[in-house]
Amino acid sequence: MELEILKEKKDGITIMNIKGAINAHTVNEFEKALEQCLENREFKLLINCKELDYISSAGLGALMGVIETVKTNGGDIKLCNTSNSVYRVFDILGFTELFQIFNSLEEGLKAFNKNG
Amino acid sequence: MDRNFYLKTTIKADTEYLTLINKLTSDICKMLGFSEENGKNISLAVDEAVTNTIKHAYKMDNKKDIEIEYITKENELIIKILHTGIPISPDKLVFPDMKEYLEKYKKGGLGIMLMIKFMDSVEYGSENDRHFCKLTKKIG
Numbered sequence: 001m002e003l004e005i006l007k008e009k010k011d012g013i014t015i016m017n018i019k020g021a022i023n024a025h026t027v028n029e030f031e032k033a034l035e036q037c038l039e040n041r042e043f044k045l046l047i048n049c050k051e052l053d054y055i056s057s058a059g060l061g062a063l064m065g066v067i068e069t070v071k072t073n074g075g076d077i078k079l080c081n082t083s084n085s086v087y088r089v090f091d092i093l094g095f096t097e098l099f100q101i102f103n104s105l106e107e108g109l110k111a112f113n114k115n116g
Numbered sequence: 117m118d119r120n121f122y123l124k125t126t127i128k129a130d131t132e133y134l135t136l137i138n139k140l141t142s143d144i145c146k147m148l149g150f151s152e153e154n155g156k157n158i159s160l161a162v163d164e165a166v167t168n169t170i171k172h173a174y175k176m177d178n179k180k181d182i183e184i185e186y187i188t189k190e191n192e193l194i195i196k197i198l199h200t201g202i203p204i205s206p207d208k209l210v211f212p213d214m215k216e217y218l219e220k221y222k223k224g225g226l227g228i229m230l231m232i233k234f235m236d237s238v239e240y241g242s243e244n245d246r247h248f249c250k251l252t253k254k255i256g
Binding site: 023024026054056057058061064065067068084085089092094095097098 | 135138156157159164170214224233
């Protein structure tokens with residue numbers, strides 16, 4: 001399987017564990033998972049990229065497609081455990097200004113608990 | 117490293133080949149002596165160029181062919197993505213203003229930005245009856 005998404009909940013925060021690649025082929029699955037979160041009114045999303053091989057612009061587009069709804073509902077999308085190459089994609093386009101990225105899952109969870 | 121490398125592969129215009137092409141590009145870059153970081157950047161640029169070809173040149177018609185050529189010349193890696201679909205006109209390319217993009221939560225147009233940021237040059241053109249996107253990166 002090229003993309004696997006496993007969801008878990010911790011302290012009211014939805015953690016999405018991503019495994020594989022997010023590109024134009026797999027992005028529908030990623031979008032579906034994000035939309036399902038919105039339907040469930042899960043607006044605090046922490047995307048764990050520990051096993052994410054790579055993300056293309058299709059994946060960034062999927063995040064942009066839901067971020068407004070997430071923010072207007074008092075939530076946020078944060079990321080953690082990105083590899084250098086995944087971080088670089090976010091950073092080079094300025095996406096790190098919109099999406100906070102943390103070195104570990106614990107730091108990401110802590111940031112939600114601190115800032116809401 | 118000065119060497120002559122040439123590899124050509126043909127895929128159907130289907131996104132199911134993207135991960136495979138990403139891996140192939142990454143392996144070629146490694147073989148040519150690119151750093152892991154540059155190899156991943158180049159692989160992503162190729163992914164974006166192939167995606168654009170599938171979506172815009174062929175409008176998702178997966179019966180069509182896309183050729184990908186990897187050539188080294190004068191210490192540069194040249195990757196050409198060739199097709200016979202609708203040519204991508206460079207003057208119609210839109211480069212998003214990233215500040216506005218992020219403030220207004222826009223979507224789309226990021227692929228070309230990544231290609232430009234990660235490669236030394238990105239060119240579009242036509243030869244004979246085929247159209248191409250040419251990505252170039254200095255080796256080393």
